[in-house]
Amino acid sequence: MGKRSSIDHLKWWQNIKNHRYIRIFLFIVLGVITYSLMVTNIIPETLEVEPGVVAEQxxxxxxxxxxxxxxxxLKQAAYESIEPIYTTKPRYVQNQIERINDIFGTIRQVQQENKEKSEEAEEIEERLEEIYEIQEEVDELEPELEEELELLEASTPDVLTIHEQLERVRTIISQHTSQDLSDETLITFLETSEENLRLAQETTTSAIHDVMSNEIPIDEVENARSQAERKVIISTVDSSLYRAMIEMARFGVTYNYLLDESATEQAREEAVESVDPVMIREGQLLVEEGQMITSEIYNNLALVGLLDDYGVLYPYIGLGILVIILISMLGYYLNDANTSIKKNNTHLLMYVIIYTVTLLIIKLVSLTHLVGVTGMTYIVPVAMGTMLMTILLNPRIALFTSMVLAIISSIMFNEQSSGVLDYSHGIYVFFSAISGVFFLNKSHKTMRILQSGIFVGFLNVLVILALIMLKNGQYALVEVGMHVMFAGMAGFLAAVLTLGLLPFFEAGFGVLSTTKLIELSNPNQPLLRKILLDAPGTYHHSVMVANLSESACEAIGANGLLARVGSYYHDLGKTKRPHFFIENQMKIDNPHDKISPQLSKTIIIAHPYDGAEQLREHKMPKEIINIAEQHHGTTLLKYFYHKAKQDTDREIQEEEFRYPGPKAQSKEAAIVGIADCVEAAVRSMNKPTPDKIEKLVKKIITDRLEDGQFDECNITLKELSTVATSICETLYGTFHSRIEYPEEVSEKEEAKIRKEAGERK
Structure with a gap:
């Protein structure tokens, strides 16, 4: 196998990848790239137009x-359109009648007071006449009469004249009414009899009530008074009293239909509130090509900010805030989620690169609107980014990134939108991005990636059709067909780009993908051939361990293929001194019988680290190196430890015969270590049975658990039980009982038997 150099093996990256600020720097780079690619889409558009010119577009x-x-x-017009509201005041009728009754009551009161004074004055006059007559008969009155005479003369009341009565009446009623009633009318009522006064009161109040039962606006008061005058029809009184009654009736009638200011104001406010704001909607056509720009249109253009640079910084600030929010949320999620990016800065760098490549492709496709082909922007293969993240990193990271890409795309594809955001493209990108994640999640095989592309394309088509129907616009069949074609091509293009870029990321970042694991499991790999040729027993042992560990890992949801490939290479270090390991000692003496336990210990303990060193030299993936280095953990070499104790009287420390570690850091490394120990132990058993195998497997796992070999990996007790069951089932199939066939009889023995049988006959 040719040597492969990933970024982890580059010195400059090794020097900075664990720097305390490297993660912050990478997220800042992520934000700068995002902002830079989006900023051209939010530059405010300004026009150089004047009123009276013709619009060119x-x-x-x-x-x-x-x-x-x-x-x-519109609000002012609505306010002014509401006529004043008038209402009838029923209380006004009662008020006026009460006022008339008060006047008549006052007149009666004054009449009654004057009448009482007149009667008292008459009685005093009669008594005085009697005393005067007595005085004429005698020369001198008796003292008692003289005193009474003085007292009567002093207490004689003053009877009011008619004018004094008039003043008395006005004094009382001035608090309730004006001077509208004439002196003649009041004098007439003061001089009339009680019966006529009662008749006048009833007649006038009845007329007032009848007239004021109807609506009487201010400008109709005079007509209403004329109606009241006509209702005062009585022939049993003299003319002066009749005129006084008419004047009283006219005085009592007033307006009762008044402006209701509160109701009017409320109605006007309701009319104003009912006016909908005049809105200029995003995307609204303000002026057509060839249309004259009037002052009203010009004002509208100024209102939407197309004529000047006022507030030109706001879009840039807004975009900056949005990018900060997106990157902050992304950073929080990536640092909080239990994925490899949380602690592995190499994987974070790979995420940044995939993210950047995806954004560059989105930006490039967004420029295709300049070509003028309908629906061409829907060919964007955004699923490529999420598919690469699913394969190389984690599906959850890809799902979260899908939401971020959808928001960014809604801005990047706004060239054909009248606003800053194009929600159609945002929704389309969101569904396109997550569809690849869902379909690709369980398998990363090449065929599966191609199938995912078909699935993405199919879902893209459905989303496009849904968006077209939601818009309910007038679309030609050819236009719909173009949208569907480009959406379907996006899925295929995403799969092709994923397959094309995947090897570069795998090689550049040392990512151990399924494809790479399959490649490493090929027996023609140089290191595997080295094991096969230099240590065939170790090779056979590694294959057995691979079978055990793969099935056990798959049983608990771990990476079975990683465990299998790691098992192939886990004992590579034995090729350095193959004959010191029992599986390679065929027809030769055991060299450990001729050396001390301490030397044997040194040779045996060295093999995990010798193998890890060889793997590093050949630029093997880190996961494979870790399995080779960790599969023994810090376990004790019991055989040589006890042998050393037997050979010397001095105290031997266990730490001298323990592997230096590290302990298993992953489930795969822990299971490979269990399978390695189990396979060696079962192979040395005499006539293994299912019960013996089960007891042995459980004992090995228990011993490792009690020895703390699983303290640094996240394997659970339940998973260890499942691992034991899986390993036992695999071993049962390997060491199943076989039928004992009868030994073959040689030709000589068969001839002898025939001869003896013939002789017996």
């Missing part, structure tokens, strides 16, 4: 914005 709005001037005009 169709101009559409790049944004959705409200035309506030037109909206305000």
């Amino acid at each position: 169709d101009i559409r709005s790049p944004i959705t914005i409200e035309n506030k001037d037109e909206t305000d005009q």
Whole structure:
């Protein structure tokens, strides 16, 4: 096998890959690349046009914005269109009737007060006349009468004249009404009788009630008073009282149909709120080619920002914020998810390169709109990136990246969109990217990759048809066919690019893909041929270990193919001194019988590290090297340890006869170590039976577990039980019982038997 140099073997990368800031630097590079490839798609478009010129092209709005001037005009028109709202005030009728009744009540009160004073004055006058008559009969009044006379003269009440009564009435009613009632009317009511006063009150209040039961606007008050005047029809009173009643009726009638300011204002506010904002929608045609640019159109162009550079920095700042959010989320996920990228900066660099290549292809395809072929941008093979990530890294990483690529694509493909985002391409890229992940997840074979391309193309077609139907536009059959054709080609192109780029990433980053593992398992590989020729027993042992470890790994969901290939190379170090290992000692003495246990220990313990060194020299994948180096972990060489204790009286430490490690770091390395020990032990058994095999396998796994050999890998007790079961089942098939055939009888013995039989006859 030719030597292969990956980036992990380059000195400059070895010097910086574990630097504390290298991950931050790679994510910054990722952000810069993303921003650089997207920035040309968000540069604001500006036009050099003037009112009165003819538009040279169709101009559409790049944004959705409200035309506030037109909206305000519509709101003002709606406000002014609402007529004032008038309402009838039923309480006004009652108020006016109560006012009239108060006036009549005041007149009665003044009449009654004056009447009482008149009667009291008459009584005093009568008593005075009696006293005067007594005084004429006698020369001098008695003291009692003289005192009474003085008292009566002093207490005689003043009876009010009619004008004084008028003033008294006005004094009382001035708080409730104006001076609209004439003196003649009030005097007439003051001089009339109680019966006529009651009749006047009933007649006027009835007329007022009848008239004010209807709506009376302010400008109709005079007509209403005329109606009240006509309703005062009575012939049993004199003319002066009749005129007073008419004046009182006219005075009592007033407007009751008034402007309701709150209701009017509320109706106007509702009318204003019902006005929809005048919006200029994204993609709206502002001016057609050949159309005259009027002042209104010019204002609209200015409103959407097509005439000046105001706020030109905002799109760049917005894109920067978006890229920071995307890269931050991506960085958080990649550092948090339990994948190889979490700790392996080489894999992170590979992710950055795949991501960058994918973005470059997306950018290149986005420029095909300049060709003018309908639907050509849908040929973008974005699934290539996610398929490579699925094969080389992890499906979960590919799924998360699909969302990021969809957002980026919605901006990169906005050249044919009136806005910054093209949601159609964003949705299309999202489904195209994740479809390759789903179909490719369980197998990475070449045929599977080609099948994934077909599946991606099929799903692309479905998505395109769905988008066309959702838009509900007028599409010609040829146009639909072009969209479908390019979408289908995108899947095929993604598969071809994946197959073409895969070897470069595998070689450049030392990625151990399924294809590479199959290549390494070829018996014609130089290192495998070296094992076969130099240590045939070790080769046979490695094949047996491969069978055991592959089935066990697949039983717990680990990489069975990696375990098989790792098993082929795990004892490569034995080729350095093959005859010191028992499986290669055919018809020769065991050399360990002639050397000390310490020397034997040194030779045996060296083989994992000798093999790892040879693998490194041949630029073998790191996973294979790790299995070779870790399959013995820090286990104890029990045979030579006990032999050393028997050969000397001094205390021998176990650490002297233990492998230096490291312990198994992966499930595959742990299982290969178990299978290696089990195969050697079973091979040395005399007449192995299923019970013996099962007990032996469980004992070996238990001993390794108690010895802490699985402390540094994430294998569980349940998985160890499954591994034991799988290994036993494989061994049962290998060491099954065979039928004992009878020994063949030689020709001489057969002739002798025939002779003896003939003699007996």
